[in-house]
Amino acid sequence: MSFPVKQNAEKNLHIIELPERLTQKNSEELRAQLKNMVEESKYRLVLDMMATKYIDSTGLSAVVSRIAHLRSNSGDIRLAIQSDFVKELFNITNLNKIIKIFDSVQEAVASYV
Amino acid sequence: MFDHSKFHLLEPNFERPVFKITDQHKNQILSLLREIYPEENISATLQELERTMKVYYAYKSEEMITWEKSFDPEERFTEQDIILITYGDLINKDGENPLKTLAHICENYLKGVFSAVHILPFFPFSSDRGFSVMDFEEVDPRLGGWEDIEEIKQDFRLMFDGVINHVSSKSKWFQEFLNQNPDYQDVFIVFSTRDEISEDHLKLIVRPRTSDLLTPFHTLNGTRWVWTTFSKDQIDLNFHNPMVLVKVVNILLNYVRRGADIIRLDAVTYLWHEIGTRSVHLKQTHAAIKLFREILNAVAPHVGLITETNVNHKDNISYFGNGFNEAQMVYNFALPPLVVHSFYNENTRKLTEWAQRLRFVSPTATYFNFLDSHDGIGLMAVDGILTEEEIQSMILRVLEHGGFISYKSRGDGTDTPYEMNITWYSAINREDVDEPLELKIQRYLASRAIALVLMGVPGVYFHGFIGSQNDSEAVLEEEERRTINRKVINFNNLAEAVLNPESATYHITRKLSALLAKRTREKAFHPNSPQIVLNVSENLFVVIRTTPDKGEIILTVTNVTSKICSLEIDKKYLTPNATDWYDLIEKKQYQFRGNKIKMEVTPYGIVWLKAAVTH
Numbered sequence: 053m054s055f056p057v058k059q060n061a062e063k064n065l066h067i068i069e070l071p072e073r074l075t076q077k078n079s080e081e082l083r084a085q086l087k088n089m090v091e092e093s094k095y096r097l098v099l100d101m102m103a104t105k106y107i108d109s110t111g112l113s114a115v116v117s118r119i120a121h122l123r124s125n126s127g128d129i130r131l132a133i134q135s136d137f138v139k140e141l142f143n144i145t146n147l148n149k150i151i152k153i154f155d156s157v158q159e160a161v162a163s164y165v
Numbered sequence: 166m167f168d169h170s171k172f173h174l175l176e177p178n179f180e181r182p183v184f185k186i187t188d189q190h191k192n193q194i195l196s197l198l199r200e201i202y203p204e205e206n207i208s209a210t211l212q213e214l215e216r217t218m219k220v221y222y223a224y225k226s227e228e229m230i231t232w233e234k235s236f237d238p239e240e241r242f243t244e245q246d247i248i249l250i251t252y253g254d255l256i257n258k259d260g261e262n263p264l265k266t267l268a269h270i271c272e273n274y275l276k277g278v279f280s281a282v283h284i285l286p287f288f289p290f291s292s293d294r295g296f297s298v299m300d301f302e303e304v305d306p307r308l309g310g311w312e313d314i315e316e317i318k319q320d321f322r323l324m325f326d327g328v329i330n331h332v333s334s335k336s337k338w339f340q341e342f343l344n345q346n347p348d349y350q351d352v353f354i355v356f357s358t359r360d361e362i363s364e365d366h367l368k369l370i371v372r373p374r375t376s377d378l379l380t381p382f383h384t385l386n387g388t389r390w391v392w393t394t395f396s397k398d399q400i401d402l403n404f405h406n407p408m409v410l411v412k413v414v415n416i417l418l419n420y421v422r423r424g425a426d427i428i429r430l431d432a433v434t435y436l437w438h439e440i441g442t443r444s445v446h447l448k449q450t451h452a453a454i455k456l457f458r459e460i461l462n463a464v465a466p467h468v469g470l471i472t473e474t475n476v477n478h479k480d481n482i483s484y485f486g487n488g489f490n491e492a493q494m495v496y497n498f499a500l501p502p503l504v505v506h507s508f509y510n511e512n513t514r515k516l517t518e519w520a521q522r523l524r525f526v527s528p529t530a531t532y533f534n535f536l537d538s539h540d541g542i543g544l545m546a547v548d549g550i551l552t553e554e555e556i557q558s559m560i561l562r563v564l565e566h567g568g569f570i571s572y573k574s575r576g577d578g579t580d581t582p583y584e585m586n587i588t589w590y591s592a593i594n595r596e597d598v599d600e601p602l603e604l605k606i607q608r609y610l611a612s613r614a615i616a617l618v619l620m621g622v623p624g625v626y627f628h629g630f631i632g633s634q635n636d637s638e639a640v641l642e643e644e645e646r647r648t649i650n651r652k653v654i655n656f657n658n659l660a661e662a663v664l665n666p667e668s669a670t671y672h673i674t675r676k677l678s679a680l681l682a683k684r685t686r687e688k689a690f691h692p693n694s695p696q697i698v699l700n701v702s703e704n705l706f707v708v709i710r711t712t713p714d715k716g717e718i719i720l721t722v723t724n725v726t727s728k729i730c731s732l733e734i735d736k737k738y739l740t741p742n743a744t745d746w747y748d749l750i751e752k753k754q755y756q757f758r759g760n761k762i763k764m765e766v767t768p769y770g771i772v773w774l775k776a777a778v779t780h
Contacts, residue, residue, distance in 0.1 A: 083597055108638070108641070109637035109638045109640065109641050110637070112637070112641075113567045113637055116564040116565060117565055117597065118565065119561050119564055119565060120558065120561035120562045120564070120565050121565075123561060124558070124561075141641060144640075144641065144644050145569050145640060145641070145646065146569060146570050146571065146572060146646065147564070147569070149570070149572060149580065150560070150561075150564065150570065
């Protein structure tokens with residue numbers, strides 16, 4: 053199983069829609085999906101986490117599991133997050149200093165030039 | 166058998182002649198006191214220091230005094246020294262004090278592998294996993310008692326932390342300050358208002374934290390603002406007050422009395438504060454360390470100092486002083502990130518170039534070659550060695566490996582990466598990659614081998630010894646990134662992993678123990694055995710170690726890549742007479758005729774070729 057993906061042809065990027073909870077139960081799927089996308093040379097990604105209300109350490113780790121590969125290919129992974137709780141976890145772990153986080157998918161998409 | 170030369174008396178013996186300091190030591194101590202306190206009348210300080218030394222000396226056993234007469238500072242650290250770094254309560258066994266469990270593990274499994282145990286702060290504390298000490302004289306009852314420390318001391322040398330930059334806000338000293346006891350008013354650095362330090366001066370002060378420097382406390386006489394370099398619970402001591410220095414010397418000598426052979430000066434960079442300066446590496450800080458060494462040389466010469474300064478490499482090694490008058494050992498902070506960089510890029514160029522510049526310090530001082538510890542993998546030391554892009558790339562790889570990054574403030578409103586929080590096993594191996602366990606273990610051992618072949622004393626953190634993976638969950642639970650590498654291990658689970666051939670722990674504990682034990686048997690790995698680092702291949706790290714008498718030579722090769730790599734070395738770097746070599750790792754004989762040594766090194770292979778030299 054993989055999470056729904058939308059393509060934005062204009063910006064040449066892909067948007068992965070994540071569920072309400074990203075935990076040990078489903079984070080492996082995200083990890084595998086990101087790996088496949090990198091192998092398919094899809095390097096410009098947005099994670100739509102607008103519905104995500106809970107994420108655990110395995111979920112956080114899956115989100116950044118291909119970040120070096122993406123950036124070394126001039127790509128990136130950017131996040132759209134609504135939940136304050138989820139944002140706080142990115143703050144605690146300092147991942148917010150490395151990953152760009154936006155309040156909406158539109159803003160995350162628009163940040164790509 | 167109980168060895169009295171290792172242990173002090175329980176009560177002071179004042180019936181013996183009192184310790185008499187030599188003129189040479191006294192003059193040196195005086196001179197250092199004058200350097201630290203040029204404006205003060207230092208005679209009272211000197212007198213108090215002398216008294217403290219005399220009291221300490223009265224606790225020495227006759228056997229210890231006799232043994233110390235033959236102590237050779239050039240043999241303080243030898244090839245037999247490898248230090249295990251651990252918390253006192255890292256392993257938990259139901260119904261047993263953690264220190265007793267540690268003593269049991271050390272005694273039964275670690276003899277012949279490690280020579281010394283660094284027990285991270287085991288005193289009563291209020292935060293920072295032991296580094297905010299409430300009472301310097303007691304063992305935290307949750308961990309055990311002094312008798313447990315003594316049990317470990319039976320078979321190992323001990324390293325204690327001198328957390329002397331600060332004390333806990335819950336300590337008696339600080340509580341007395343809050344009570345406005347006049348004896349404790351100058352023990353801390355105190356301001357009536359926050360504005361007493363200007364914004365410009367605040368910005369100038371270098372700190373590894375982004376919290377506020379000054380913390381307000383309510384005292385009997387109103388609010389006071391107190392200097393707190395690390396956190397609001399860790400109150401900096403005011404070394405401008407000579408009596409604070411005396412108190413600290415008393416604590417250090419008490420540690421010696423309790424069994425410390427090595428004292429780690431924690432965060433000592435920040436010891437002396439001076440408004441209008443960066444308040445790091447100040448000359449008074451260096452002079453204070455020299456003073457501690459001089460006092461130890463005078464009264465307990467078997468005890469060495471190690472400085473822990475996560476700063477750039479040049480500043481870091483400045484704590485050796487002239488090689489004879491400051492720390493006997495310095496944490497080699499540049500090594501861990503350079504090893505990580507080498508394995509991520511399968512390229513040893515930066516590591517080799519840096520190692521070629523490592524100088525022999527002196528016959529009595531050397532590097533502490535650690536890869537992992539209770540803290541993260543520091544990045545300050547590679548400033549100027551790795552480029553910003555290389556550091557950034559390494560950071561992203563660490564995130565991919567499940568780690569996190571900690572930052573420090575630059576002082577201009579921006580942050581800079583300070584350390585990478587990840588276990589050494591997870592840093593070297595991706596947990597989500599489908600690779601044979603054997604390959605991961607070999608890669609891991611290769612990374613550890615690099616710290617073993619370099620000049621110095623190796624250190625291994627307990628989680629590194631058992632190949633622990635990241636404890637990311639704890640980071641979220643405790644909101645502290647360093648907890649990723651501080652998991653308390655259940656003794657039964659550990660025992661199970663050690664006996665399970667499908668676990669990484671099973672293989673790592675056995676193979677790493679064997680590798681460490683091999684190192685301890687080779688005089689060429691003595692810290693005073695010269696090293697030559699060869700730049701012969703960007704895939705291999707090649708170091709030659711030779712005993713000072715040139716009687717033994719070991720050519721060490723570590724392959725940091727997943728490929729088979731060819732090695733070709735001109736024998737001019739080695740000894741011209743040796744044709745027969747023996748690989749200490751694979752236990753294989755080699756013959757190299759002609760002028761070159763040629764061989765293939767397997768992926769992540771480790772080769773330690775030894776030749777007996779014919780003169």
